[in-house]
Amino acid sequence: xxxxxxxxxxxxxxxxxxxxxxxxxxxxxxxxxxxxxxxxxxxxxxxxxxxxxxxxxxxxxxxxxxxxxxxxxxxxxxxxxxxxxxxxxxxxxxxxxxxxxxxxxxxxxxxxxxxxxxxxxxxxxxxxxxxxxxxxxxxxxxxxxxxxxxxxxxxxxxxxxxxxxxxxxxxxxxxxxxxxxxxxxxxxxxxxxxxxxxxxxxxxxxxxxxxxxxxxxxxxxxxxxxxxxxxxxxxxxxxxx
Numbered sequence: 001x002x003x004x005x006x007x008x009x010x011x012x013x014x015x016x017x018x019x020x021x022x023x024x025x026x027x028x029x030x031x032x033x034x035x036x037x038x039x040x041x042x043x044x045x046x047x048x049x050x051x052x053x054x055x056x057x058x059x060x061x062x063x064x065x066x067x068x069x070x071x072x073x074x075x076x077x078x079x080x081x082x083x084x085x086x087x088x089x090x091x092x093x094x095x096x097x098x099x100x101x102x103x104x105x106x107x108x109x110x111x112x113x114x115x116x117x118x119x120x121x122x123x124x125x126x127x128x129x130x131x132x133x134x135x136x137x138x139x140x141x142x143x144x145x146x147x148x149x150x151x152x153x154x155x156x157x158x159x160x161x162x163x164x165x166x167x168x169x170x171x172x173x174x175x176x177x178x179x180x181x182x183x184x185x186x187x188x189x190x191x192x193x194x195x196x197x198x199x200x201x202x203x204x205x206x207x208x209x210x211x212x213x214x215x216x217x218x219x220x221x222x223x224x225x226x227x228x229x230x231x232x233x234x235x236x237x238x239x240x241x
Contacts, residue, residue: 003214003241004200004221006032006115006157007228008055008083016042023047025231028238032081033228037069044078053081053115056089059102071110081113083223085143087159087202090117097142105147108154115223116143117202118185119159122171126162133184140185144192154194157202157223158182164204164225173203175212175219182218207236214240 007026013019019039026033027050034053035043044052058068074082084107085100100116107114118139120132136158147154158181163173182199189197201213202223210227213219221241227233 002030003219004030004032004155004198005234005238005241006034006053006081006083006200006221006223007234008034008086008223008225009036009228010055010088010225011036012229019043020046022229022231023050026050026228026234028235030241031238034081034083040074040077040079051080052078053083054079055083055086057082057084057103057107057112059099059106061106071106071112075110075112079112081115082107083115083117083157085117085139087117087119087161087164091161097139100143101145101147104143104154108147108149108151111151111153113153113155115155115157115200117157117159117223118143119161119202122162125160129180133181136181136185137188140188140192144194149194149197152196155198155200155220156185156189157200158185159202159223175216178203178213179216179218182216186218205237207233207240210237211240 020042023043023046027047029049031050032053033050034055054074057071061070061072084103089095118136120135124132124135160173178201185199198220200221200223201219205222206227
């Protein structure tokens, strides 16, 4: 498969007009754009090449719950991809692996291409490679428990939480180290029955650093945060694929 570039806008921008303008400037083949839910319809209406993605879902379709969006609602609104278990939601919202497991199952059942995010924290990273790998494996075991991916719609995004710019550690992941972890993830996915599952790199990348990660054969693309909000930066990243 061609390497994938996913733009996660998080809580940006602030208006529908800005969202449409950013979408039009980011509309490339091999790209997924994930705006805030409130702008999904406007962004989806202007995308001609890129696919539309969402940043999260609820795990039930017709529940009496306020403020959530179901997998079926997203699918029927033209959404093709959804991010599940992003590090920011694990950290700031307190999402557990058990809850994420329910979301992954619901997303795949609805036919959404599901980007499951996993990755070790600074605490586990500092304990060495074996502990970091073990932590990620534990995430995968719970997140994918009893999950059925009959259509091959599962993707993984490896997020080294300790290396993400918002972590404040100042530490930077190396492409060869990321590739080694992703090789490990792919081996474990095969053992769990998810052979040939694409794995993206979800650390902080920009136009200066993305090339090193994309050059690694085992890395199937990048999940881009802040840099996806700068059209020129994003365009340069896409050009590296």
